[in-house]
Amino acid sequence: MAQALGFTDEDLRRLAGSRSYERGLGYVSAVSRLEIGETAITAAVDGTDCYQVELTEDGDGGVTGWCDCPYGQEGNFCKHCVAVGLALLGQARSVPQQRSAAASRTRLLDTWLESRTREDLLALVREHLADDRDLRRRLELRAATAGEDTGIVREQILSLLDTRPFARHGYVEYADAHAYGQQAAEAVTALRALTASGRAADAVDVAREALSALGRTYGEIDDSDGLIGDVAAGLAEGHLAACLAARPDPVRTADWLVTHLLDGLNDATDIDLFDYHKVLGEPGLHRARELVVAAWRANPKGWAEKYLMERLLKADGGSVDARVTVHAADLAPNGHTHLVIAKELEAAGRPPEALEWAERGLREAAPECGPDGELVAFVCERYARTGRLADVVTLRRDLLRARPTLAAYQDLRTAARTAGTWKEPERTGAREVLRAVGTPKTGRWYGGSVLVDALMDDGDLDTAWQAAADGYADQPQWLALADRIRDQRPADALTVYLRWIEPLRKQTGDGTYERMTELLLSTRACHRALGTEAEFTTYLAALRADQKRKRKLMAMLDQHGL
Template sequence: MTHALGFTEDDLRRMAGARSFERGVGYLSAVSRLEIADEAITATVDGSDAYEVELIEDEDGGLTGWCDCPYGQDGNFCKHCVAVGLVVLGQADSVPQQRSASASRTQLLDTWLESRTREELLALVREQLADDRDLRRRLELRAAAAGEDTGIVRERVLSLLDTRPFARYGYVEHADAHAYGRQATEAVTALRALTASGRSAGAVEVAREALQVLGRTYGEIGDSDGLIGDIATGLAEAHLEACRTARPDPVETAEWLVRYLLDELNDATDIDLFDYREVLGDPGLARARALVVAAWRANPKGWAEKYLMERLLKADGGSVDALVEVHAADLAPNGHTHLVIAGELETAGRPVEALEWAERGLRENVSERGPDSDLIAFVCERYERAGRLADVVAVRRDLMRARPSLASYQGLRTAARATGTWEGSERTDALESLKAVSLPETGRWYDGSPLVDALIDDNDLQTAWQAATDGYADQRQWLVLADRLRDRRPADALAVYLRCIEPLRKQTGDSAYERLAELLLSARACHRALGTEAEFAIYSASLRADQKRKRKLMAVLEQHGL
C-alpha cells in the first residue's frame, strides 16, 4: 500500500540541527540514484566520496536516517540525509506513484525469477559471483558450512575476521569498521551453520579461535556504535550453542574458559563462566573453581582475577566475609572499594560493620581529589539517620578542603545549616577555600571559578559582582550576574552585554545570530531603565549597517523587533 510522506522540512531541520540542515541545502544537486519504495527511501549523495543514504518512515510517522559518511556512521542525521529528504519533499506529489512503481518493479523481478529454470538461475548467480568478490566469499563460506570440510570453514572464518584489509596504519577507523563488521557477521552465521549441520564439535574449536582472533584485534578497531562488540557477542553465543550440542570434555572446556577469561586481550565479550554450567557439569565447575581461586591467590590485584573470584563466590552463594577478603586485597585510594565492601555488608544485614568499613575508607583516603563522592554520601546518610549531624558537618568540611567546588560547598552548607553553624566562620572558611583555588593565574578553572558560582548560589550577588570585578568570573558568570542585577545596576549590566556582543560580530551561523539578538534585547532593556533609548537606537543602527551583508542575521533581528 502506497502512502504520502509523513515528514516535513521542519522535521529534517529538527533532526539534523541548524548547521547540518543548512549544509544539506547545498547538496541537493548531488543527490542521484533516488529510489522511493514503500518501506524506505534510498539514494547516493556525492560529497568528498559517494555516500549511500537511507531514510525510513515508521508506522507512527517518525523518520530515521542512515548514511555511510563518517558523521552519519556516528549515529547522526547528517547533511546527506537532509539533502535526500529535501529532494523527496520537492517531488512529494509524485511520491505515491513512485512507490507504486517501485512495488511493481519488485513484483516483476520476483515473477521473472520464479519463471527461470534452475540452469538459468545458476547462470545468473555465477555471473554475479564473477563481478562481486564479497558475495562470492559469503556464498563460499555458506557452501563450506553445509559441506563436510570443517577446515575450509575455519580458514574462511578466520579470513573474515582479519582486519588487515581494512586497517590504515594498523588501526581500523570508524569509517571502515562498518565494512569490516558486515564481513565479520558472516563468521557468526557460518559457525551457527556448522552446528546446525551436525558438526558442533568442529564449531566449538573454530569458535574458540575466532574469539581469540577478535580479542587480539578488538582494541585496534573504532567501534563507537558497538557493532564489533555485537559481533563478539555473536561469536560467544555461537560458541555456547556449539558446546551445548557437542558436549565437549567438561574439564578441558573449563580450563579453556578460565584461560580465556583471564587473558587481558579477551575483553570484547561478556562471557559468563556460569552460562556454561550445563556444559561443564560438576567436574567442569569444580575444575573452574580451583583454577579461579589459584589465579586470584597468585594475583589478587588483577582485574580479571578479582572479577572472576567475586563472580564465583556470588554464584556459589559464598559468604560475605569471603567477598570482603577479595575486595580488601586491592583497595582503591579514594575509598571506592571500601564502599563496595560496605554495600556487601549492609546487604548481608551487618550495618555496623558496613559503616566501619565506610569510615575506614574516609580515613585511609590518599587521593588528591579526596574520597569517592558516593562513599561520602553513604557515610553522611548513615550519620544523619543516627542523628550525628555534627559528624556530617565534619565530613563535609573535610571534603570542602580536599575538593573545593560548588557541589562541596552546597553539601557543607546544607549540613551546617542543619546544626545552625553555617552563618559565621563555617561559611567564611568555605569561601576562603574556594577563593584559594579560584585565582585566575592557577589555570585550574576553565568554566569560571567556583567562588563566583557559590556566591551566586547563595544569592549574595553584590559580593559575587565584586569577586567578578576582581577577576574571578568568566563570561558565563558575568552574564548570569548581569541578568540577575540588571534592575539594580543597569549601567553595569549594559557594559557586560556590550562586551559580550563584540566578538559575536565576527561570527556566523544560527546560534551566533540568536545569541547576538538575545544580548541586544538585554542591552535595550538596560537603556530603557536608564532612559537612554536614543543611544540604543544609534548603537543598533550602527551594528546593522556593519553587519548588513549577513542577510540571515538581519532576518533574525527583524524577528526579534530589533
C-alpha cells in the same frame, strides 16, 4: 496508509539544544539528496565537509538522528540532523505519499524477484559477484560451511575478523568500525551454520580461535556503538551452542575456559564460566574451581583472578565473610572496593558494618584521586536515611574543598538545600573556595574557572559576568555567558561576540570560517534585539570587503543569509 511525521520543530530543539538548533536553521538550504524511506530518512548536508545524515522515527513518535560529522559521531543530535529534520518538516504534507511510494518500490522488487526463473536469479547473483568482492566473500563462506573442508571455513572466519584492512593507523577508528562490524558479523553466521551442519566439534575449535583473535584486537577498535561487542557476544553464544551439541571433554573445556578468562581476552565476550555448567558437569566444574582458587592465591590482586574467585564464591554459596576476604585482599585507592564490601554486608543484613566499611573507604581514599563517587553517594544516602543531614552537608563541603569541581559544588548545593542551609555563609563559602582556585591572571588568556561555571549553573548571571570581567573566564565561558544573557542584555553579549570575531579575521581554514559565521549570526541577533540592524549591515559590509579574498568564507556567509 503511510503515517505523517511524528515529531515537531520543538522536538528537534529539545534533542539538539538551543545552540545546535539555531545553527541548524542556517543549514536547511544546504540539505540535498533527501530520500524518504518507509522508516528512515537519509540526506547529505554541506558544511565544513559533505556530511551524511540519517533520521529514524521510533515507535513512540520520537526521532533519532545519526550524522558522520565529528560532533554527530560522538552521539549528539547535531545541527546537520536539525537541518534535515527541518527540511523534512517543510515538506511534511508529501511524506505519506513518499513513504507509500517507497513501500510500493519494495513490493515491486519482491514481486519481480519472485517472478524470475532459477537461471535468471543465478545470472543476477553471478553478475553482482563479479562486481562486489564483499558479497562474493560472504557467499563463499556460506558455501564452505555447507561443504566438508573445515579448514577453509576456519581461514575465512579468521579473515573476516582481521582488523588490518580497516586499521589505517594501527587502530580501527569509529568511521571504519561499522564496516568492520558488518564484515565480522558474517563470522558469527558461519559459525552457527557449521554447528547446524552437524560439525559442532569443529565449530568448538573454530570458535575458540575466533574468540581469541577478536579478544587480541578488541582494544584497538573504537566500538562506541557496540557493534563489535555484539559480534563478540555472538561468537561466545556460538561457542556455547557448539559445546552443548558436541559435548567436548569437560576437563579440557574447563582448562580452556579458565585460561581464556584469565588471560584478558574476555573483555569483549564477557563469557560466564557458570553458563557452561551443563557442558562441564561435576568433573569440569571441579577442575575449574581448582584452577580459579590456585590462580587467585598466586595473584590475589589480579583483576581477572579476583573476579573469578568472587564469581566462584557466589555460585557455590560462599559466606559473605569469605567474599569480603577476597575483596579486602586488593583495596582500590579510591575506595570502590570498600563500597563493594559495604554492599555485600548490607545485602547480608549487616548495615552497621556496611557503613563502617564505607566510611573507612572515605578516610583511606588516596588524595590524588579522591573517593569514588558511588561510595560518597552510598554514605550520604545512609546518613540521610537516619536524619543525619548535617553530616551529609559536612561531607559534601569537605569534598568540595579537597576537589573544587562543578560537580562537587552542585552536590554541596543539593545537600545544603535539603538540609535548609543553602544560604549565607554556606553559599558564599562554597563560592570562595572556587574563587581561590582560579586566581585572575593578566597579560594573557588562560583556562577558565569553575567559579564562572558554578555561577552560571546557579543562574546568577550578573555575578558570573562580574567574575568573567575580573579575569576568571576563558573564551568558551565568555561565549557561553553571552549566549545566556543575550535576550536580557544584548548590548553586553554583543561586545563579547565582536571581541571574538576580530582575531578570526587573520585566520584561515574551514573551521575558522564556520566559527566566524556562527558569531556573526549571534551578532545579528543582538543588533535585532537592540533595534540597530542598520549598524550590523554596515559592520557586515565592511567585514565582507575586508575578507573578500576568502571565497569559502564568502560562500558560507551567503549560505546563511549574511
